[in-house]
Amino acid sequence: MPDDVTSGFLPGQDFAQLLAALTGQGYRCVGPTVRDGALVYDTLQGVRDLPAGVHIQQSPGSYRVEFSQGKRLFGWANGPQALKPLLFAPREVLWQAQRTAGGELHFSQEIPEPLPTAVIGVRACDLAALELQDRHFLETDVPDAGYGARRRQLFLVAVNCTRPAETCFCASTGDGPAVSRGYDLVLDELDEGFIIRSGSTSGDGILDLLTLQPVSPQQLGAATDATVRAAAMQGRQLPGRNLRDLLFGNLDHPHWEVVAARCLSCGNCTSVCPTCFCYRELDQPALGGESSRHYREWDSCFTQGHSYIHGFTVRPDTRLRYRQWLTHKLGGWHDQYGRSGCVGCGRCIAWCPVGIDITEEVGAIAASPA
Numbered sequence: 001m002p003d004d005v006t007s008g009f010l011p012g013q014d015f016a017q018l019l020a021a022l023t024g025q026g027y028r029c030v031g032p033t034v035r036d037g038a039l040v041y042d043t044l045q046g047v048r049d050l051p052a053g054v055h056i057q058q059s060p061g062s063y064r065v066e067f068s069q070g071k072r073l074f075g076w077a078n079g080p081q082a083l084k085p086l087l088f089a090p091r092e093v094l095w096q097a098q099r100t101a102g103g104e105l106h107f108s109q110e111i112p113e114p115l116p117t118a119v120i121g122v123r124a125c126d127l128a129a130l131e132l133q134d135r136h137f138l139e140t141d142v143p144d145a146g147y148g149a150r151r152r153q154l155f156l157v158a159v160n161c162t163r164p165a166e167t168c169f170c171a172s173t174g175d176g177p178a179v180s181r182g183y184d185l186v187l188d189e190l191d192e193g194f195i196i197r198s199g200s201t202s203g204d205g206i207l208d209l210l211t212l213q214p215v216s217p218q219q220l221g222a223a224t225d226a227t228v229r230a231a232a233m234q235g236r237q238l239p240g241r242n243l244r245d246l247l248f249g250n251l252d253h254p255h256w257e258v259v260a261a262r263c264l265s266c267g268n269c270t271s272v273c274p275t276c277f278c279y280r281e282l283d284q285p286a287l288g289g290e291s292s293r294h295y296r297e298w299d300s301c302f303t304q305g306h307s308y309i310h311g312f313t314v315r316p317d318t319r320l321r322y323r324q325w326l327t328h329k330l331g332g333w334h335d336q337y338g339r340s341g342c343v344g345c346g347r348c349i350a351w352c353p354v355g356i357d358i359t360e361e362v363g364a365i366a367a368s369p370a
């Protein structure tokens with residue numbers, strides 16, 4: 001491959017080359033694998049761990065893995081995880097306190113030392129969510145040390161989506177199905193192999209290690225057609241990209257009560273959402289009082305404790321909690337982060353046990369605004 005080439009074609013049978021190149025550069029390879037009836041990110045030992053021929057059927061309140069004779073490794077939309085748990089740990093120690101023999105307290109911050117990690121198979125919606133999480137955790141006066149340490153070690157191998165789920169609507173939020181930025185490498189999967197392009201100097205370094213063929217115009221055309229088709233296949237959409245005024249102008253809309261009658265306040269939607277970042281902090285002192293650990297763990301705006309302030313709960317019922325989730329994500333984020341907090345991944349629809357569909361709920365309010 002000539003020095004200045006930043007793309008090429010990797011035959012399907014040579015995909016192991018990519019994993020070997022990443023491993024050779026010191027990365028732990030993490031990618032999609034099927035476990036417990038879902039597609040989850042896990043450490044890859046080899047290409048055999050990737051979900052060849054796997055498709056996923058998703059609909060409101062339903063997620064089903066299907067196996068086919070196909071050879072494609074990335075013929076699915078997404079699993080319940082995004083990149084979020086790899087960066088914003090579900091539970092971690094932030095700092096510890098230790099009491100010395102003399103009775104003094106010593107405090108120490110816990111900063112993780114993660115291995116360099118290459119994530120294979122990242123979708124456009126999840127890269128958009130990562131950009132938002134970066135903004136929240138890093139682009140602030142006090143960047144988050146743990147998130148930052150993990151983020152610096154991340155190498156992202158994205159894959160353009162060709163088979164969206166019934167629940168996907170990233171085309172309507174402008175975040176997919178084609179990847180446009182934020183990756184080190186991006187793949188287009190064709191029947192015979194992969195078009196592979198670099199998006200960073202780290203990506204260039206990995207491409208240099210691969211034996212690639214030139215990309216033909218037919219292959220390029222097939223890849224473009226596939227993502228255009230994937231966008232056209234999406235049946236859901238939000239009623240607009242900026243719903244701030246609609247939602248804040250309809251805080252007393254009767255539809256909030258309709259959703260609350262079904263919603264279980266379980267918080268599944270916030271757990272699977274790749275942009276949700278609420279957490280709580282708690283201390284775990286040793287029984288003898290000689291030390292204490294200060295933890296951070298994921299929380300949800302659907303829990304009672306999340307809005308508990310000095311003796312009372314600000315949002316005591318489900319109507320107020322669901323309204324908070326939606327008005328913040330689709331409204332307040334425009335003020336905080338300059339865009340909506342929804343990237344159209346559809347996870348909250350599939351993983352809601354009662355099948356509440358964010359696009360339908362907002363659509364109902366948009367159809368009969370106050």
Ligand code: SF4
Pocket residue numbers: 269272273274275329341342343344345346347348349358
């Ligand atoms: S609100 Fe739902 S569809 Fe939007 S990003 Fe979160 S989980 Fe995905």
Ligand code: SF4
Pocket residue numbers: 262263264265266267268269270302351352353354355356
């Ligand atoms: S909308 Fe669904 S997933 Fe979210 S809290 Fe309510 S029942 Fe649970």
